[in-house]
Amino acid sequence: MAMFADLRRKWLAGSLERQEKTGRSRLPARVAGVPRWLLGLAALILFLIFYWGILGWILEDTSTDLTLRPSVDALPPGGSVTVGSLAALTEAELGRAGWSPNNSWLRPTAFQTEMPALQRGIYPVLAGVATVLGSSGDEDLMDVADDFSVGPDRDWLHGDFPFIGGSTEGHMRDAAEALTRYNSRLSEGDAERLTGANNARQLVTMIGGRLTNDIRKFDAALRSDAGIAAVDYQEVRGKAYAAAILLRGVQSDFEPVLRDRELTSILVEAIETLDRVASEDPMFLTDADRTEQAYLVRSAVSSLSRIRAGLQ
Numbered sequence: 001m002a003m004f005a006d007l008r009r010k011w012l013a014g015s016l017e018r019q020e021k022t023g024r025s026r027l028p029a030r031v032a033g034v035p036r037w038l039l040g041l042a043a044l045i046l047f048l049i050f051y052w053g054i055l056g057w058i059l060e061d062t063s064t065d066l067t068l069r070p071s072v073d074a075l076p077p078g079g080s081v082t083v084g085s086l087a088a089l090t091e092a093e094l095g096r097a098g099w100s101p102n103n104s105w106l107r108p109t110a111f112q113t114e115m116p117a118l119q120r121g122i123y124p125v126l127a128g129v130a131t132v133l134g135s136s137g138d139e140d141l142m143d144v145a146d147d148f149s150v151g152p153d154r155d156w157l158h159g160d161f162p163f164i165g166g167s168t169e170g171h172m173r174d175a176a177e178a179l180t181r182y183n184s185r186l187s188e189g190d191a192e193r194l195t196g197a198n199n200a201r202q203l204v205t206m207i208g209g210r211l212t213n214d215i216r217k218f219d220a221a222l223r224s225d226a227g228i229a230a231v232d233y234q235e236v237r238g239k240a241y242a243a244a245i246l247l248r249g250v251q252s253d254f255e256p257v258l259r260d261r262e263l264t265s266i267l268v269e270a271i272e273t274l275d276r277v278a279s280e281d282p283m284f285l286t287d288a289d290r291t292e293q294a295y296l297v298r299s300a301v302s303s304l305s306r307i308r309a310g311l312q
Contacts, residue, residue, distance in 0.1 A: 055108040059097045060115045062234060064241040064278045068092055074176075079183035080193060082203065082249030086129055086144075087179035089245050090172050093119060099169045101152040117231035121238020123152040128206040129246050130175065135202070136194055140182040147175035193253075197261070200254040201311035207243045208304035211297055214239060218294040230285050236293055240277035240300070247271050263310045270303035 068088055069075075075084030093099065100109050100116040101123070109115060127148035134145025154168045185191040214236045251258065251267050258264045277296045282289050 059109050060112040061097050062114050062118050062237070062281055064237065064281075065092065066241070066244060066275050066278060068245055074180050074183060076183060076187040078187040080186060080249070081252035082129070082194075082246060083133065083141075083179050083183050083186075085245050085249035086126060086133070087176045087183075089122070089242060090126060090176045090179070093122060094169060094172055094176075099152075099167075099172070102155040102168050113231050114234045117234035118238040118241075120152055121235035121240075122242040123148075123238075125207060125210050125239050125242035125246065128210055129203060132199070132202045132206050133194070136192070136199075138182060138191060140178045140185070140191075143178045144175045144182075147171040147178070195254070195257075197254075197257050197311045200250060200257055201308055203246075203250050204304050204307050204311065207247060208301055208308065210239055211243060211301050211304070215294065215298050215301060218290070218297075233285055233290055233293060236297060237278055237281065240274045240297065243300075244271050244274040244278055247274070257311070258307075261310045263307050266303050266306055266310075270300045270307070273300040273303065 068085075070081070070084030070088040074087040074091075075081060096119070097109065097115070098107065099119065100107075100112070101120050103109055103112075103116065130141075130145045130148040133141040134143075148171070150166070150168055150171045152168055154166070154171075182191055186193060217232065247267065248271060251264070251271070255264070258267060273296050277293055277300070280289070280293065
């Protein structure tokens with residue numbers, strides 16, 4: 001019996017020694033002495049830095065696609081290019097990395113600023129064109145105008161009854177579907193097309209008005225010597241980007257009117273100028289960059305004002 005007891009003691013001693021070696025190998029000596037709650041807190045901080053910092057930076061997207069064109073569904077034969085372009089740009093922004101102006105703290109891009117600024121610039125141009133289209137009285141286009149009457153910052157949880165649902169993303173998806181329905185009906189001859197100088201003038205006036213606000217903001221910043229933030233720069237880029245895409249639709253839909261009044265070349269000039277604004281995205285923003293942006297926007301607005309006057 002003594003022999004068995006001795007063997008059992010040796011086995012237990014060996015087992016304890018192996019456990020001690022295993023425990024020593026898992027953590028360095030300096031870390032092993034740190035309280036587990038402190039290690040957990042450090043791990044949480046590192047995760048949050050990765051989630052809101054690195055991952056958010058990776059997902060932040062301020063690119064612009066000036067080659068964007070409507071899909072076949074959004075623009076069937078005989079459809080409106082302006083309507084199809086509005087649908088295409090709406091869908092493209094929803095697919096960018098989500099709609100960021102209404103970011104909650106749960107999203108990795110919650111503390112990024114430049115992508116939300118770009119999309120905040122895009123949104124009022126989309127909403128303005130939707131308002132003009134909705135004034136036609138068409139049921140689908142009126143629904144689009146109503147969807148875009150919601151602000152860009154509305155999340156799924158908000159202060160309006162019923163307090164849940166109806167986020168900006170949801171309204172934008174509904175608007176894209178309504179625009180596609182309208183173009184489908186237009187292609188089949190079941191909807192009225194927006195034509196004539198008056199409709200073209202309304203669209204050009206609306207888009208030009210959105211850009212004019214940025215010129216005033218820049219002039220006010222110069223007078224106050226406040227400087228121009230990167231978020232302001234991105235917001236102007238967003239407006240120029242949306243304007244360039246939608247004005248291509250106007251150019252196509254109202255080409256006979258523009259040609260008869262010798263305005264086509266002026267509109268092309270405005271679009272090319274806005275393309276330059278939308279495509280410029282410097283890594284390090286300088287006063288020269290912002291001054292050039294303001295000059296180009298002012299030039300585009302001047303061209304649109306000439307078109308507006310020519311369509312009267």
